[in-house]
Amino acid sequence: MAQGSIHFKRLKGSYIFPIIEKKLEELKKDFPAAHVINMGIGDTSLPLAPSVAKAISSAVEEMSLTSYGYGPSAGYAFLREAVAKNEYANLEITPEEIFISDGINTDITGILDLFAPSCSIAIPTPSYPAYLNASILAGKENIHFMPCTEKTGFVPIPPDHPCDIIYLCSPHNPTGVAMDKERLLQFVEYAKKNHSIILFDNAYGAFVQSKNVPNSIFEIPGADKVCLEFRSFSKSAGFTGLRCSYLALPKKVQTIIENEPHSLHLLWDKRQSIRFNGVSYPIQKGASSCYLPEGKKETGLQVKHYMTLAKKLKDGLKKAGQTCFGGEDSPYIWWKTPDGLSSWEFFDLLLEKCQLLAIPGPGFGEGGEGYIRLSAFSTEEKTEKALERLQKLV
Amino acid sequence: MAQGSIHFKRLKGSYIFPIIEKKLEELKKDFPAAHVINMGIGDTSLPLAPSVAKAISSAVEEMSLTSYGYGPSAGYAFLREAVAKNEYANLEITPEEIFISDGINTDITGILDLFAPSCSIAIPTPSYPAYLNASILAGKENIHFMPCTEKTGFVPIPPDHPCDIIYLCSPHNPTGVAMDKERLLQFVEYAKKNHSIILFDNAYGAFVQSKNVPNSIFEIPGADKVCLEFRSFSKSAGFTGLRCSYLALPKKVQTIIENEPHSLHLLWDKRQSIRFNGVSYPIQKGASSCYLPEGKKETGLQVKHYMTLAKKLKDGLKKAGQTCFGGEDSPYIWWKTPDGLSSWEFFDLLLEKCQLLAIPGPGFGEGGEGYIRLSAFSTEEKTEKALERLQKLV
Numbered sequence: 127m128a129q130g131s132i133h134f135k136r137l138k139g140s141y142i143f144p145i146i147e148k149k150l151e152e153l154k155k156d157f158p159a160a161h162v163i164n165m166g167i168g169d170t171s172l173p174l175a176p177s178v179a180k181a182i183s184s185a186v187e188e189m190s191l192t193s194y195g196y197g198p199s200a201g202y203a204f205l206r207e208a209v210a211k212n213e214y215a216n217l218e219i220t221p222e223e224i225f226i227s228d229g230i231n232t233d234i235t236g237i238l239d240l241f242a243p244s245c246s247i248a249i250p251t252p253s254y255p256a257y258l259n260a261s262i263l264a265g266k267e268n269i270h271f272m273p274c275t276e277k278t279g280f281v282p283i284p285p286d287h288p289c290d291i292i293y294l295c296s297p298h299n300p301t302g303v304a305m306d307k308e309r310l311l312q313f314v315e316y317a318k319k320n321h322s323i324i325l326f327d328n329a330y331g332a333f334v335q336s337k338n339v340p341n342s343i344f345e346i347p348g349a350d351k352v353c354l355e356f357r358s359f360s361k362s363a364g365f366t367g368l369r370c371s372y373l374a375l376p377k378k379v380q381t382i383i384e385n386e387p388h389s390l391h392l393l394w395d396k397r398q399s400i401r402f403n404g405v406s407y408p409i410q411k412g413a414s415s416c417y418l419p420e421g422k423k424e425t426g427l428q429v430k431h432y433m434t435l436a437k438k439l440k441d442g443l444k445k446a447g448q449t450c451f452g453g454e455d456s457p458y459i460w461w462k463t464p465d466g467l468s469s470w471e472f473f474d475l476l477l478e479k480c481q482l483l484a485i486p487g488p489g490f491g492e493g494g495e496g497y498i499r500l501s502a503f504s505t506e507e508k509t510e511k512a513l514e515r516l517q518k519l520v
Numbered sequence: 521m522a523q524g525s526i527h528f529k530r531l532k533g534s535y536i537f538p539i540i541e542k543k544l545e546e547l548k549k550d551f552p553a554a555h556v557i558n559m560g561i562g563d564t565s566l567p568l569a570p571s572v573a574k575a576i577s578s579a580v581e582e583m584s585l586t587s588y589g590y591g592p593s594a595g596y597a598f599l600r601e602a603v604a605k606n607e608y609a610n611l612e613i614t615p616e617e618i619f620i621s622d623g624i625n626t627d628i629t630g631i632l633d634l635f636a637p638s639c640s641i642a643i644p645t646p647s648y649p650a651y652l653n654a655s656i657l658a659g660k661e662n663i664h665f666m667p668c669t670e671k672t673g674f675v676p677i678p679p680d681h682p683c684d685i686i687y688l689c690s691p692h693n694p695t696g697v698a699m700d701k702e703r704l705l706q707f708v709e710y711a712k713k714n715h716s717i718i719l720f721d722n723a724y725g726a727f728v729q730s731k732n733v734p735n736s737i738f739e740i741p742g743a744d745k746v747c748l749e750f751r752s753f754s755k756s757a758g759f760t761g762l763r764c765s766y767l768a769l770p771k772k773v774q775t776i777i778e779n780e781p782h783s784l785h786l787l788w789d790k791r792q793s794i795r796f797n798g799v800s801y802p803i804q805k806g807a808s809s810c811y812l813p814e815g816k817k818e819t820g821l822q823v824k825h826y827m828t829l830a831k832k833l834k835d836g837l838k839k840a841g842q843t844c845f846g847g848e849d850s851p852y853i854w855w856k857t858p859d860g861l862s863s864w865e866f867f868d869l870l871l872e873k874c875q876l877l878a879i880p881g882p883g884f885g886e887g888g889e890g891y892i893r894l895s896a897f898s899t900e901e902k903t904e905k906a907l908e909r910l911q912k913l914v
Binding site: 127128129130131132134135137167169170171172173174175176178179182183186187189190191192193194195196197228229231232235236239240241242244245255256259260263288290291320321322323364366367368369381382383384388390393396397400401402403404405406407408409 | 523524525528529531561563564565566567568569570572577580581583584587622625626630633634635638639649653654657682684685714716717758760761762775776777778782787790791794796797798799800801803
């Protein structure tokens with residue numbers, strides 16, 4: 127009898143998106159669909175940069191002339207080299223330490239395959255739900271939550287006891303706040319002391335504006351012994367629908383199996399060669415074009431567009447007397463619900479009175495209660511219209 | 521202390537490809553690289569079909585005009601519908617039962633996440649190495665091997681005791697032989713009797729020529745209650761470098777968790793929504809173009825090309841008095857080593873005397889000893905040259 131995995135029973139049933147979808151359907155009975163403004167979604171809203179589109183099409187043309195078979199499971203050398211050179215220029219991360227993948231989501235959940243089920247895991251709350259759900263599916267039972275509250279600056283602080291694996295995301299999703307050098311150093315020191323591994327989700331790194339926020343976790347001394355960094359072309363270059371990301375995994379990072387040290391780099395390489403056949407060739411070509419002068423310019427303008435909208439949105443809310451955070455190093459704004467409303471109450475209010483869709487904080491875990499997330503992945507027109515409606519309400 | 525997964529220690533170290541690579545390097549000291557003929561690789565050798573390339577480029581152009589964000593993790597409806605309609609026309613498999621993925625390899629290893637570690641697994645030997653390696657990494661300790669010998673017709677027969685999960689591949693890799701309806705029915709009956717689940721790898725289905733070999737496992741009565749079918753555009757449409765495949769998972773297939781039945785379809789849907797963000801939009805557009813009249817015609821010609829070469833290769837070998845199997849329903853030929861040579865001895869002989877690269881049978885597990893695999897994923901010129909050299913040798 128093929129028994130199913132018992133871990134599925136531990137998954138929390140409260141998916142918020144079907145609930146949101148249902149409320150939206152009801153609203154559409156009274157308003158035309160176009161009238162509703164979606165400021166919830168964490169997804170790029172600009173078309174693909176022209177030079178990226180050109181690079182992909184040209185790779186497809188190549189493939190229609192000469193045979194291109196399986197690529198290397200860790201990615202083509204041209205992309206691994208471009209990433210190492212452009213993202214880790216002064217940081218001693220080599221192309222061999224870069225693994226190309228189809229998305230941070232795939233890697234940051236798949237990485238748990240490398241660890242014993244007995245490992246304890248620290249997860250920020252609120253945070254991207256896949257950290258927790260993948261930990262549960264991987265049979266990790268010892269889970270510690272790190273609250274991201276006003277008191278902690280909306281990013282986590284290191285636990286007061288040893289945890290083996292630490293999920294971090296900075297700039298943090300959903301609070302939109304980035305960890306500064308000092309806070310990151312605290313975590314690296316904690317990991318060194320406790321022989322922990324930090325899984326550093328840097329999906330929003332391209333949006334950082336603050337000077338005391340590093341571009342990479344590897345700018346922190348000692349991080350290359352205890353950290354893995356997950357980055358993506360999704361948000362920085364509008365690749366969400368194309369699927370391309372990478373993992374920087376320094377060879378120095380070690381784990382222990384039966385009292386012997388093992389290089390995590392080698393384990394991941396083995397795991398990938400067994401479970402993954404690499405990313406689509408034309409997509410990798412598109413990704414590498416982001417590092418050419420035209421690509422840099424075009425994707426840079428996209429980032430600027432989103433950050434201009436984030437500023438506009440935040441300034442508008444503050445002017446209306448609202449309390450909100452983030453929006454300076456990422457396109458997310460973490461809005462404290464007014465008048466002590468619960469997240470869902472405020473969500474309903476925004477939907478009914480302004481026809482504006484946000485994401486209630488508890489969608490990112492219990493630590494999100496009392497807040498909602500607004501996203502600046504939008505257009506200028508929609509952002510302005512949203513502000514108009516909000517100003518009437520508050 | 522972050523402990524690593526102990527399962528990595530159970531992986532067999534004998535990767536054959538680095539050994540082959542080394543031998544090839546040595547050979548290249550005496551011969552120019554172009555002189556060596558690679559008949560080992562299980563990878564398409566023709567350029568991408570023109571209409572597929574056109575569909576991908578046109579999707580990329582769309583993306584450069586309008587924003588395309590995250591697609592559904594299970595795949596776009598247009599592709600799920602096209603697969604259901606074209607591959608499962610009379611088989612009651614609905615679009616909802618089709619999950620689009622980036623490769624059979626990803627799915628056929630990832631599917632083990634759904635099952636308890638205590639499940640016993642039956643794996644053919646020889647077979648595609650990922651079945652065994654992924655089972656080991658998933659902590660499955662109770663592994664039973666099903667020999668594919670001359671006596672069993674180079675495909676497996678059902679075990680004589682209950683196994684929970686059965687890996688099957690037909691047409692089988694590496695023997696190149698397909699299972700007929702009768703043999704498949706034996707497995708389906710076995711699975712029904714023992715409440716087992718069959719993981720049916722149909723990667724080479726497009727190459728089937730024999731009348732008594734079904735196009736899909738779901739042509740076998742009762743299969744939709746106990747079988748999952750993994751199929752791909754890789755070999756049929758030259759998608760190896762593009763990455764697109766699908767899993768047909770009927771809603772009727774059930775597993776048991778804590779004495780309660782659970783739909784495997786629901787578990788996979790949950791698992792995918794947590795661990796996977798979908799396949800690249802333009803690649804899905806390319807895949808769906810294979811079902812349009814032009815795409816069907818072009819990819820059909822590619823299949824015909826490979827099968828013509830397989831026939832030529834097999835006929836040539838037989839004429840030279842050699843014993844070989846397969847090559848009729850797949851582009852692989854399973855060549856019995858002459859004069860009682862071991863697989864590696866014969867491999868060395870072919871490499872030294874004919875500068876011809878094959879894959880030694882043990883690369884696919886112990887059951888492969890005494891054979892080598894030749895692949896017809898090649899060109900007419902190379903195939904003829906290979907035959908010339910072989911005929912001089914034997």
